[in-house]
Amino acid sequence: MKPSLFRLVPSLAVAALLAAPPAAQAQTAKLVWPNLDGLAQKATDAVDVTLDRALLQLAAGFLGDDEDEAAVKALLRDLESINVRHFEFTSAGLYDPAIVDSVRAQLGKGAWQRLIAAKEGASNTEVYAWRDASGGPGGLAVVSTEPTELTLINIIGKIDLARMRQLEGHLGIPKVSPHDAPRPKPE
Amino acid sequence: MRFEDQLRDALRPLDPGPRFAERVLARLEPTAKPDTAEPSALAVPVLARPRGMSRLVALGLAASMTLATSAGLVFLETQRRAEGERARQQVITALRLTSGELNEIGRRLTAAAARVETVPGDPGRLEERVP
Numbered sequence: 038m039k040p041s042l043f044r045l046v047p048s049l050a051v052a053a054l055l056a057a058p059p060a061a062q063a064q065t066a067k068l069v070w071p072n073l074d075g076l077a078q079k080a081t082d083a084v085d086v087t088l089d090r091a092l093l094q095l096a097a098g099f100l101g102d103d104e105d106e107a108a109v110k111a112l113l114r115d116l117e118s119i120n121v122r123h124f125e126f127t128s129a130g131l132y133d134p135a136i137v138d139s140v141r142a143q144l145g146k147g148a149w150q151r152l153i154a155a156k157e158g159a160s161n162t163e164v165y166a167w168r169d170a171s172g173g174p175g176g177l178a179v180v181s182t183e184p185t186e187l188t189l190i191n192i193i194g195k196i197d198l199a200r201m202r203q204l205e206g207h208l209g210i211p212k213v214s215p216h217d218a219p220r221p222k223p224e
Numbered sequence: 225m226r227f228e229d230q231l232r233d234a235l236r237p238l239d240p241g242p243r244f245a246e247r248v249l250a251r252l253e254p255t256a257k258p259d260t261a262e263p264s265a266l267a268v269p270v271l272a273r274p275r276g277m278s279r280l281v282a283l284g285l286a287a288s289m290t291l292a293t294s295a296g297l298v299f300l301e302t303q304r305r306a307e308g309e310r311a312r313q314q315v316i317t318a319l320r321l322t323s324g325e326l327n328e329i330g331r332r333l334t335a336a337a338a339r340v341e342t343v344p345g346d347p348g349r350l351e352e353r354v355p
Contacts, residue, residue: 086318088311094302096311122317153331162329179325190322194234204323 064175066147067118068191071139076124076187079131084123093119108204116194122187129159129184137182140189144178159184165194172208 077083088096097113100106124132144151144165154163162181169175174197179190 050272054348069261086314086320088314092307092311093242093315095308096315098324099305099308099312100315109315109319112319112327119315119318121321123321153329153333155336157332157335162332164326164329177322188321190318190348192318192322196255196263199320201326202322204319213308223281 040148066149066178066193068140068143068178068189070119070120070122070189071136073122075123076132079126080124081127081206082123082125084121086119086121088142089121090117093117105204108200112197112200112204116192116196118191118193120189120191122189124187126185131185132187136202137180137187140180144180149173149178 062114093113093116097110098115098141100110110193126132141163143149144163148168149165150168152164152166154161156162160181160183163176165177165180166174174195176191176193177196177198178192179188181188181190
């Protein structure tokens, strides 16, 4: 029996959707963390922050009006979500490098662009930015690995790095000036 | 009989008989006395004190209900405050970690830049200084 064109249309539409390029399917800066439940048990220190827009708004309502907290409030205004996972271990090799590979694979797709990568010994930190449709900042991701530490950060929204820098030295956020960097020894 | 005759016969006026109006009024009478009827359950006001309950008991019940409602509202507000405070702490933790990572990468880049110096006598040439 010859299938009619009308019967074929839904099947063709589904096939077209499935065949769409991954970038077109995943037009979001939201990263999906791999299963990290087991890591928290191995870690000596674990941080799990998951804040959606509603919780960010709620948090903003509980921030004060002094200079420091007003700066945080201003930063939160344009954010959609914050997801942070951070683990510290007593010894090296307690987390699976495949976890990092899984996150890096997601950062290789869509509108993610690697801004900076810095490697120092066994420590590696990469910063990625998501460009929205207008080319503006739409998100930030940080992947930082050390033998005994793992940090994954995914912030969605218009993040203002200049405002973020203003927070240095306030609210317990460390301030590191370029002059704090180790200087080369004189010859 | 012709159809016209049948129709005329069917529609001809009938005499209702004597005391027709009285009989009609007599039938209407039972529903015409709403005041004497027992009030239905739906007609009882919601806040009316049930029969047999003393005024003191009614006041006690009302006070308990007000107290329970207030306690519920206070609980919800406390919960909302706790959630807000937790969210605030989480925001600060997340920003502290993010800022820390950005600072760390800045420190590494600065350190890397400091290790690279121009070669004396050849400003265009860079060389890495080993600390």
